[in-house]
Amino acid sequence: MSTAIEIAAAVSAGEQTASSVLESYLSRIDDREAEIHAFNAVTAEEARATAAAIDASVAAGETVGPLAGVPVALKDNMCTTGIATTCSSRMLEDWKPPYDATVVERLREAGAIMVGKTNLDEFAMGSSTENSAFGVTHNPLDVTRVPGGSSGGSAAAVAAGFAPLSLGSDTGGSIRQPAALCGVVGMKPSYGAVSRYGLIAFASSLDQIGPFSATVADSALLYSVIAGHDARDSTSIPLPVPDVQATLDDGVEGLRVGIISELMGEGPLEGFEPEVLARVRDAANALAAAGATVAEVSVPSTIYGLSAYYQIAPAEASSNLARYDGVRYGHREPGGVNTAAMMKASRTAGFGPEVKRRIMLGTYALSAGYYDAFYGKAQRVRTLIINDLAKAYADFDVLLSPTSPCVAFPIGAKSDPLTMYLNDTCTIPSNLAGHPAISVPFGTGADDLPVGVQVLAPMLGEAKMYTVARAIELAASGGQS
Amino acid sequence: MTDIEQPVSSTMLSAWEVDSKVERETSHLPAEWEMVIGLEVHAELATETKMFSPARNHFGSEPNTNVHPVCLGLPGTLPVVNGKAVELSIRLGLALNCHVQRCVFARKNYFYPDMPKDYQISQYDRPLNINGWLELASGHTIGIERAHMEEDTGKSTHVGESGRIHDAGYSLVDYNRAGVPLIEIVSHPDIRGPEEAKEYVAELQRILIAVGASDGKFEEGSLRVDANVSVRPAGSDELRTRCEVKNVNSLRSLGRAIQYETQRHVDLYLAGDRPVQETRHWDEEGGRTRAGRSKEQAEDYRYFPDPDLVPVDPSPEWIEEIRQSLPVLPRERRQRLVDAGGTAQAAALAVERDLDQLAFDAMSQGADPERTLKHVANNLAVDGAQTLDPSNFAELVKLETGGGLTATQAKQVLAEMVETGNAPGDIAAQRGFEAMESSELEGLLDGIIAASPDEWSRFCEGEAKLQGFFTGQIMKATKGQADGKEIAKLLAQKSAG
Numbered sequence: 001m002s003t004a005i006e007i008a009a010a011v012s013a014g015e016q017t018a019s020s021v022l023e024s025y026l027s028r029i030d031d032r033e034a035e036i037h038a039f040n041a042v043t044a045e046e047a048r049a050t051a052a053a054i055d056a057s058v059a060a061g062e063t064v065g066p067l068a069g070v071p072v073a074l075k076d077n078m079c080t081t082g083i084a085t086t087c088s089s090r091m092l093e094d095w096k097p098p099y100d101a102t103v104v105e106r107l108r109e110a111g112a113i114m115v116g117k118t119n120l121d122e123f124a125m126g127s128s129t130e131n132s133a134f135g136v137t138h139n140p141l142d143v144t145r146v147p148g149g150s151s152g153g154s155a156a157a158v159a160a161g162f163a164p165l166s167l168g169s170d171t172g173g174s175i176r177q178p179a180a181l182c183g184v185v186g187m188k189p190s191y192g193a194v195s196r197y198g199l200i201a202f203a204s205s206l207d208q209i210g211p212f213s214a215t216v217a218d219s220a221l222l223y224s225v226i227a228g229h230d231a232r233d234s235t236s237i238p239l240p241v242p243d244v245q246a247t248l249d250d251g252v253e254g255l256r257v258g259i260i261s262e263l264m265g266e267g268p269l270e271g272f273e274p275e276v277l278a279r280v281r282d283a284a285n286a287l288a289a290a291g292a293t294v295a296e297v298s299v300p301s302t303i304y305g306l307s308a309y310y311q312i313a314p315a316e317a318s319s320n321l322a323r324y325d326g327v328r329y330g331h332r333e334p335g336g337v338n339t340a341a342m343m344k345a346s347r348t349a350g351f352g353p354e355v356k357r358r359i360m361l362g363t364y365a366l367s368a369g370y371y372d373a374f375y376g377k378a379q380r381v382r383t384l385i386i387n388d389l390a391k392a393y394a395d396f397d398v399l400l401s402p403t404s405p406c407v408a409f410p411i412g413a414k415s416d417p418l419t420m421y422l423n424d425t426c427t428i429p430s431n432l433a434g435h436p437a438i439s440v441p442f443g444t445g446a447d448d449l450p451v452g453v454q455v456l457a458p459m460l461g462e463a464k465m466y467t468v469a470r471a472i473e474l475a476a477s478g479g480q481s
Numbered sequence: 482m483t484d485i486e487q488p489v490s491s492t493m494l495s496a497w498e499v500d501s502k503v504e505r506e507t508s509h510l511p512a513e514w515e516m517v518i519g520l521e522v523h524a525e526l527a528t529e530t531k532m533f534s535p536a537r538n539h540f541g542s543e544p545n546t547n548v549h550p551v552c553l554g555l556p557g558t559l560p561v562v563n564g565k566a567v568e569l570s571i572r573l574g575l576a577l578n579c580h581v582q583r584c585v586f587a588r589k590n591y592f593y594p595d596m597p598k599d600y601q602i603s604q605y606d607r608p609l610n611i612n613g614w615l616e617l618a619s620g621h622t623i624g625i626e627r628a629h630m631e632e633d634t635g636k637s638t639h640v641g642e643s644g645r646i647h648d649a650g651y652s653l654v655d656y657n658r659a660g661v662p663l664i665e666i667v668s669h670p671d672i673r674g675p676e677e678a679k680e681y682v683a684e685l686q687r688i689l690i691a692v693g694a695s696d697g698k699f700e701e702g703s704l705r706v707d708a709n710v711s712v713r714p715a716g717s718d719e720l721r722t723r724c725e726v727k728n729v730n731s732l733r734s735l736g737r738a739i740q741y742e743t744q745r746h747v748d749l750y751l752a753g754d755r756p757v758q759e760t761r762h763w764d765e766e767g768g769r770t771r772a773g774r775s776k777e778q779a780e781d782y783r784y785f786p787d788p789d790l791v792p793v794d795p796s797p798e799w800i801e802e803i804r805q806s807l808p809v810l811p812r813e814r815r816q817r818l819v820d821a822g823g824t825a826q827a828a829a830l831a832v833e834r835d836l837d838q839l840a841f842d843a844m845s846q847g848a849d850p851e852r853t854l855k856h857v858a859n860n861l862a863v864d865g866a867q868t869l870d871p872s873n874f875a876e877l878v879k880l881e882t883g884g885g886l887t888a889t890q891a892k893q894v895l896a897e898m899v900e901t902g903n904a905p906g907d908i909a910a911q912r913g914f915e916a917m918e919s920s921e922l923e924g925l926l927d928g929i930i931a932a933s934p935d936e937w938s939r940f941c942e943g944e945a946k947l948q949g950f951f952t953g954q955i956m957k958a959t960k961g962q963a964d965g966k967e968i969a970k971l972l973a974q975k976s977a978g
Contacts, residue, residue: 079557092556099550101557200556205788233559234790316788319588322599323554327654339594339652366590366783375785 004070004164004218008111011069014058018051018069022113025071029115029162036138038147038156040076040086042116047071050113057111067225068111073157073166076117077124078209079198080104087200088132089122091324091331091350101198102233103167103209103226110225115163118153122352123321124174124202126150127423128414131354136411139182141449145408148178148423151212155182158212165222166212171202172309173403173427175210176439180403180452183441185219185469186212188427190460191434192237194223195230201320203313204235206431216440216470220244223462237460244466252471253291255464258396259284260456262302263426269303271422272405275445280402283442283453286475287400287468297392297399301384305428308385310421311365311378312432317355318362324350357417382432389433393458398468401426403439403452426454436462440472509675509740515715516743517723518678518708519626519670522685523663524695525633525703526569532632532662533560533602533790540701544655552632552660554597559789562586566662567609567793570630571803572692573664574610576810577625583794584609584629590783595635595654603631603665605784609793615668615688616812617680618829624669635659658702664694670709670720675736682706682732687811687832699731706735711756712746721746722755726770728762738763742770817841822850831857835867842871848878860892865899873898877905887964890914914962922955922963922971929954930975941976948972 002010010016026044033039054069074080077087079097086092100108107114121131129137129152137152139145140160147156151168155178158166168175170188179186187210194209201207211222227241264280265272288294326332326346327339333349336342351359365374392399404423414420430437436459439452453472457465510516528538534551551558574581587605608629616622635656666685672678686704689695697704711723726742729735741763746756760773774780809817814837818828821844831837836857843853856878861869877898881891886909894908901908908914929951930937940947952968 077557085556087556095556097550097555097557099555099558197559198557201789203788232561234561235788315785319590319600319783319785322590322592323556323597325592325594325599327594328553328597329555340592343592343594363783366785368781368783371783371785 001161001214002164003215004067004213005221007070007164008066008068008221011054011058011111012064016069018054018058018113019048021069022047022051022071022115025115025161025163028160032140032160033162035143036140036156036160036162037135038118038137038153038160038162039073039116040088040119040134040153041084043083043114044116046083047113047115050108054111054113065109065111065225066221067107067165070112070165071115071163072107072112072222073116073118073154073163074104074114075120075124075151075154075166075168077120077169077200077202078103078167079200080114080117083117085117085200086134087123088120088134089350089352089355090133091347092200093133093331095329097198099198102195102230104198106226106228107167112165112225116157118151118157118166120153120174121150122355123200123317124150124169124171124207125317125354125358127173127177127420128409128411129153129156129178130411131352133352138411139408141183142408142447145410145449146181148181148404148408150174150178151186152178154212155179155184155186158182158184158214164214165218167209167222167226168212169199169202169207169209170427170431171206171208171313172431173424175212176427176437176452176454177404177423179212179439180441180450180454181408183450183452184212184214185216185438185440185473186210186452187219187223187438188430188436189223189227189462190237190436191431192233192235193227193241193436193460193462195228195233195236197230197232201316203316204320205316206309206313208431216438216466216473217245217248219438219469220248220466239460242460242463244463247463247467248470250467251290252287252468255287255292255398255468256396257284257287257292257294257468258297258392258399259294260302260392260399260401261296261298262300263401264296267303269425271425272402273407273445276402276405276407276451279443279445279451280400280453283440283472283475284400287471290471290475292468292471295396297396299385299388299392299399299429301381301388302429304381305385305432306421306425308378308381308432309424309428310361311374312382314358314362315365315375315378316362318359318366321351321355321359326350354417385429386433389429389435389456389458397457397464398461399456401454401456403427403454407445407447407449407451430456433459435459436465438465438469440469440476442472442476510712510743510747513715514712514743514747515717516672516674516739517670517711517713517720518672518674518739519723520666520668520672520678520681521707521709522666522668522682523633523705523707524573524666524689524697526566526662526664527693527695528563528565528569528662530563530565531660532563532566532630534660536660538661539657540703542657544653544657547657548659552597553656554599560602560787562790562793563662566630567795568803569662569692569694570609570628570664571795571800572807573666573689573694574613574628575800575804575807576688576692577610577613577615577628577666579610579613579625579628581610581795581800583607583792585792586630586787586790587784588787591780593634594652595637595656595659597635597656597659601632601634602787602790604629607792609795615681615684617677617684618812618815618825619677619680621677623671623681626667626669628664628666631663631665633658633661633663670711670723675739678708678739679732679736682735684811691808691811705730708735708739708742710739710742710746712743712750722758724756724758724770725760726763727760727773728764730765734763734765737768738770741768745770814838818844818850818854821845823854824851827851827854827858830854834862836861839867839869839871839874843875843878846872846875848875849882852878852882856891856895860895861899863896863899868902869899870902873902873904880905880909884964885909886914887962889961922967925955925958925963926951926971926975929958940972
């Protein structure tokens with residue numbers, strides 16, 4: 001299979017048509033989508049029309065974008081004009097946005113071809129894509145297992161070869177964890193690097209859109225296309241995007257890499273599979289062999305990350321999801337005796353159990369008299385984590401940890417919500433701090449399933465993060481690329 | 482950030498304290514009771530677009546035409562603060578002598594169909610403007626606790642028998658108003674009666690209009706008032722249980738609602754009962770308030786900082802620039818006329834008519850203040866009055882006070898001045914207006930006495946009503962050009978013999 005960079009080059013040069021590229025991906029979708037269920041919708045017709053338009057542009061000698069003819073799958077929580085955007089919820093089953101998300105506009109301008117909307121845990125709440133109202137997504141590497149979540153559909157789409165690239169959203173690890181479980185590259189940018197306009201909110205202060213890809217170079221390419229200031233998102237950073245592609249192969253000679261002790265099973269946090277920890281150490285050793293300085297570093301407050309996250313994210317979600325009341329759009333349950341009863345019935349019928357659980361948790365956390373004890377305290381933990389990470393970054397350029405404490409687990413194995421939440425232990429600190437982090441596949445763990453190594457970087461440290469990720473990728477392939 | 486919560490200067494605070502001891506207007510309650518009133522005024526800001534959305538801010542459009550995905554709260558949309566709304570809010574804040582500070586938007590969460598996101602973006606513990614004051618024409622000072630920015634809701638129409646939501650057959654919602662920028666001005670409970678409440682709102686309205694923050698139209702809902710009302714034994718400092726009276730749609734309703742509600746509180750206390758803290762709705766037709774939500778049933782709004790927005794931190798330079806661009810405020814405009822010799826009432830009217838600058842300029846050029854303001858009050862409620870040349874106006878007043886023109890003549894000349902812009906001297910000459918010499922008048926009167934000897938002897942014997950008869954005769958003979966005062970003087974002299 002070709003990389004996105006190769007496809008774009010071939011299409012731009014007229015060596016290959018976007019249409020023929022698209023058809024090869026659509027036929028792979030035809031072959032395996034029934035057993036994977038990566039998509040809520042495959043938009044083949046729209047994709048064919050876009051591909052034909054790209055081909056016409058190339059034929060006419062026009063300049064085409066950096067993703068010319070590259071198929072891209074979109075997590076189904078990003079708004080697409082006239083195409084259902086469901087968040088894998090009954091609530092939005094038939095909702096067709098009248099506008100495009102900023103990332104969708106940027107993909108179109110770059111010449112990408114959207115092939116479909118991918119499955120997710122309902123409203124991005126989950127770590128296995130089992131919470132979708134439209135059925136589970138299966139891990140392409142072992143269809144009895146979950147792909148991770150919540151961007152499980154986007155991870156599975158790239159892993160199954162349904163598209164060379166996809167976009168996910170990451171609130172507590174929802175890009176990186178499924179990337180790890182599906183053996184692909186997944187990156188969460190710095191908070192504010194990519195516009196959230198048109199991303200249906202789960203937890204506004206944590207959500208970021210980011211790329212899935214088979215290679216680190218493709219990840220950097222897609223990041224370069226979607227990143228940059230957007231006046232429609234007040235939290236968007238008004239700075240130029242660093243040229244992460246230019247520094248990709250700079251090598252790690254002289255870089256200081258810290259392994260976070262608390263996320264290596266050396267503290268109170270439990271549940272790390274030994275093979276997973278072994279692969280992280282292997283990756284660290286490979287970086288050392290490539291010239292980096294590697295040492296362990298303690299980031300003490302990371303152990304409170306999960307608790308803080310499960311105050312902040314549900315609190316914001318309880319407010320963000322209030323608008324789904326059956327009045328203006330989305331699911332409306334008929335027969336309510338008055339507006340309040342209609343709203344209640346619609347929300348009861350429209351939301352799944354995990355969404356309801358988090359709305360209740362969040363409503364409680366924000367209640368009068370509890371705010372300081374819960375939401376307020378969680379925000380203070382957030383500050384602690386930022387401070388602790390800042391201390392670590394005084395001595396290290398990047399940090400390393402597992403992405404997920406375990407490899408892909410069987411569908412239905414983690415029915416207890418708390419057990420499921422523990423999956424996000426390693427990924428949550430980056431969301432709370434607003435820092436970038438990437439998951440790169442590095443070898444395998446139990447049952448020959450892929451392990452993801454996470455590279456964390458300070459705010460807007462995408463360039464060095466990608467350089468290190470690229471070095472890990474090189475080491476994982478035995479130096480071949 | 483130490484300066485941020487710095488209160489107003491101690492001079493201002495003491496002004497409040499002193500003021501609260503000043504005897505207030507008569508409240509219409511039994512003398513041993515006193516009203517304690519705080520007002521929350523919502524004003525729609527006069528922006529082109531909405532608070533957080535590019536949709537148009539315009540009253541009276543077809544329903545649901547001034548909308549955009551953002552103010553409809555569609556999934557995935559994000560708010561962006563309208564800089565103009567911030568500027569107008571700061572203008573008002575400065576005009577109300579507030580401290581302008583770094584502020585944070587917060588979400589106020591509650592479910593209501595006319596609120597697209599089921600939360601309202603408002604400000605909670607970090608409002609834009611704090612600790613101000615407003616001085617009324619009476620000289621009383623009302624403290625301003627805060628003036629913060631927020632977005633308006635849509636407008637529901639409940640189609641059913643009563644027009645109320647609970648028994649409506651169905652409801653229609655117009656989202657044109659949803660997201661319109663509002664400033665909410667919260668006063669301290671410094672207001673002591675319905676008249677003062679009305680005066681406060683009227684003055685606030687004048688300030689809103691003067692600084693260009695709002696068009697301040699009650700009738701279009703761009704100005705709305707909620708009253709927090711309680712009573713206490715006169716002279717006491719306590720704050721008793723208050724009720725929030727909503728649905729007050731005019732100054733008149735405000736006065737009536739306060740009168741009703743305070744009397745209700747007094748009646749309850751006198752009966753050995755007490756009011757409960759609750760929201761009450763003013764029923765204009767019934768002339769009474771009706772219970773709404775009680776404190777126990779009150780919503781928990783679960784305020785928290787809106788994570789979609791960043792704090793607004795106006796730079797000292799920007800605040801100063803705005804301060805410099807503020808117009809002279811109504812209070813100072815009135816004061817200027819009073820200092821120049823006008824009465825408070827006449828000054829207020831001149832400012833109301835936006836003729837105070839004209840009057841002030843004329844008075845500065847030597848025109849008699851009383852005469853000048855009398856013209857403003859009686860003869861200048863006409864189009865084009867503002868275009869009068871102050872020097873010409875001053876000249877006219879001087880002609881009149883100098884005896885060169887009678888009051889009636891002056892009025893006619895003034896009207897022509899407004900129409901033509903000509904100088905008063907020219908107009909008077911053209912019309913042949915010249916104040917009549919006393920000797921001329923006397924000759925006229927002698928002729929009239931000769932023609933009506935009977936009336937004259939009765940007048941001389943004390944039949945005072947005949948003064949009108951002789952005045953009328955002279956006016957008739959002079960086609961109204963004679964000076965009434967001169968006639969009276971002459972009649973008195975002659976009849977006294």
